[in-house]
Amino acid sequence: MQAPVRRTPVLIAGAGVAGALTALELAHHGVPSLVVERARKRSRQADLLLISGRGLELLRRLGLADRVRAGGLAPGSAAEIIWGPALDRPPVLVWRLPSPSELRGEYAAAADGSAPIEPYVLISGPELIARLRRALRECPAVDLRTGWTLVDAADRPDHATATVIEAESGRHHLIEADYLVGCDGAQSTVRRCAGFAMEPFNPADPQFTVYFASAGVARRRDGPFAWITAGATVIAGHDGDRCVAQLPVGPGDEAVTDHADLVRRRLGLSAEPSEIQAVVQRDTVPAVARAYGMGRIFLAGQAAHPTDSPGDDVDTCIGDAVGLGWRLAAAVHGWAGAHLLHGYTRERRGRAVADRIRASRALATRGRFRRLVEEGADQQRLEAALRANEPRLDLAGTDPVALAGTPGHRLPAFRLDGGDQLFDRLGPQFTLVDLTGRQSGRPLVTAARKRGIPVRHLPAGGPAVPDRWPGRLLLVRPDQQVAWCSSGATLADLDDVLDDATGARERIHENT
């Protein structure tokens, strides 16, 4: 059964983190979208995700930070990352994460603007998705269709087309869109149909993810924890008795049917967990798309950089969605230069590649740890090996202090004279932060408006503005990154500045 052809400015396949946020970012810029999502029901699997301070800053722009935080673990709870050969043996190394509440105080006291204005949050994956989908349903610019599966996609000279099947009625919908975005996860159909080339990174690292209930495991520590043993990682203490174990699939493991026994052996438990709730086998080859866009089709999130290794991927998905959303909106509104959308691949691919490199280092540390345990190394040797390569989570996710405020990097954050956060006063599009005290940036704003480029002029200042910032005039992109800065003494060629910022000519910043 074929329904009439639908037309939309942007069609998004998948309403996971990347798809939901791409739609909400587009809506933030006044661009409507149609979002098709295959799943009809909320997943019940209790994966725990960490969204860094920087990720929360990006959500705060969209009015989502409080909503997401409200679904997360209590801000006072301090999680632990533990290394130890087995759960029934003493740990070798315990790394306690400062709680979000502790970090909030620390960030507020930091004076150089490099600290995020929000601390990180730990939240279960399904809870995050449920909250984002609620935001999609409440947003008048978003048409969310669940139970709709994209099965085919193609790029045409002036639009993209997709075929979508509605599960309930079996109806086929042909959809024409100015742009199509594949946010349909690691096994992306959009990616396959459009023929995106992938660069493989590490070899596949097949994993069983086993969801189980065990009071004995979950209550082993006072709060949430991730325990890395020689043969597995278990996350627990965040959702009652529910636990999630990631077990690398070793030789012969594929045939295993008794997952309770496998969990017991890999975690070094004296008894099997009583209730296995689900087992998922994953064998994605970690890869990064060579380009994130082809014609009118784009990829974001795991569709662009599939992996099974749990890491800080969710932040990368948030950054992709924001980075693509504002650029697509500029294209729909007609002020994007020819290179603006190319900049999306350059910036976001760099971030995914950096993630892959970090993930392979983390895997190597786990491998070394496992070998030492197998060799029977004592506690002291194990601890020394871990301390030499101590794995760290980046809870802030912001740029190093030296880079803050330079083009291609995050605008430093500070409080304005009245107490507001500078970030809360930025416009949805470009903002010219003018610290000259005499509104020297006005000609740039006038020139931008003449060209139809939306810019908010934000004269600001006060004792909290550090003198050593690289510029007194900062042109800030919608994603809070500095596009251009100047001392404000003399203004450069205004058209050149605007050409660079809007991608009318190519400007390359080393930028993640």
Ligand SMILES: Cc1cc2nc3c(=O)[nH]c(=O)nc-3n(C[C@H](O)[C@H](O)[C@H](O)COP(=O)(O)OP(=O)(O)OC[C@H]3O[C@@H](n4cnc5c(N)ncnc54)[C@H](O)[C@@H]3O)c2cc1C
């Ligand atoms: C066990 C586990 C633990 C993890 N732990 C962490 C962690 O600690 N920290 C971290 O940062 N990240 C972690 N991650 C990764 C993180 O969950 C993902 O990176 C992120 O959620 C991916 O978001 P996405 O939107 O790109 O893709 P997905 O979340 O996969 O969303 C894709 C969506 O597209 C839909 N879809 C698929 N195909 C179609 C189609 N043809 N048509 C329509 N819809 C379709 C799917 O139903 C899904 O809703 C973990 C992942 C797993 C599996």
